[in-house]
Amino acid sequence: MLKRDQAGYLFERKITPFIIPKEQVVVVDPDWSLERALLVLTRKGTNSVPVINKVGQVEGLISKTEILDFMFKISQGNEIDFSQLSKYKVQEAMNKNHSGILANSIFSFAFEVLINRSYIPIIDIKGMFVGILTRKVMMEQVIEYFKEEYMNTVADQI
Template identity: 30%
Template sequence: MLEAKEFDLATTLVKDMMVDAEKVAHVQNSNPLEHALLVLTKTGYNAVPVLDFHGIFEGVISKSNIIEAMFGLERIELERLDSQTVMDVMNDQAPRLHINDTLEEALHELIDYNFVCVVDDDEVMQGIITRRQLLKQYRNEYYKSRQKSS
């Protein structure tokens, strides 16, 4: 994590606070929905990044995307879990941040999302930044500054 004197929303870069891609659960765009649902269920997450075969960030898939895809006219159609892929139902408009964006830019995106993917110049996912991380860091800095003024 960052040292107290280093934390500044306007100058600290997203790459200094992100969770590295190797530690982030994700699915590939060609995976069947069943696989994505298993990943989401086993990890306990509500959403995960979607990557192509080369690690390019393409969007986010959530449990609600999958559940909506299973609704038929008269019943829940479980067979759709095998017949549809992640690409068919993912949110391809999910925001992304660049590794050299600031935490201030991340804060604007994290208002509406629990996490935002961080990409390099080639759109390859480098990691994620989470709302929780940013809030915890901000809280820690707040209490440190209060202790110094006491």
Template identity: 30%
Template sequence: MELIKEDQQLFKLTAEDIMISSEKVAHVQLNNPLEHALLILVTSGYSAVPVLDSKYRFKGIIGKSSILNEIMGLERFEIENLTTTTVEAAMQTDVPCLPKSADLLTCLKALIDHSFICLVDDKNYFDGIVTRRAVLEQLNQFFHVNEKDLNQ
């Protein structure tokens, strides 16, 4: 299959072109109790959200499973931990981040193991996220437009 110039636009897309800006992304802060994080997760419908410090720098992500692990006792759920434990104690910090300038293929590779990737600037300020769905939509659109060429 030969790509025509218009089709090559797919490979020129950057994370910034398909990102959800930070203003529209549900997040929690380091010092929030787990109870607050769980409320944000349940009301937003997300399984995980970014964790930011008081200056909006990215620090990690918190998910429902991290919260459940934190309140799981030997014989019962220790619900009191929801109010006494902070997000910082339960969050994941070993998550990949990308700059807004990252190309679509770099985003795709990072999203293989994650449903979203956080975008940060050179000082780690949170710019937004790129979702696996957004990348797959771009790829689907590309393959749909080029379906004829692919079948030849």
């Protein structure tokens, strides 16, 4: 059984070591066309990316689903005209409700935020994009922690 202070070690530590730096993250500009954004999403094999403005701040997220939903909304009939993608900008279709969390946030807060998201943008105190934190990385940390706890428990019983 985990002691309260042992569990605190994981959930009270900072997320900083787990952040994927911005240089390794695929991003799009809010002024890009939806066509260009969809091309980037498709070529990079990802469903969603942060939208970063020219000064380096997170404006939201854009995904293939949001692009399709936007195209459905503007379509005149039941068919989507993909030739229209070049006429619209990322900022018109992006999800603006994902501004990010601070880089010095604690593990438990980030873990809670990531429950229903695959990643979250990470920002500094000035609101500048630092990188992303993925649910996968967080889950790997939890699994590693519990493996270590299990091994310690088994070792204590021997």
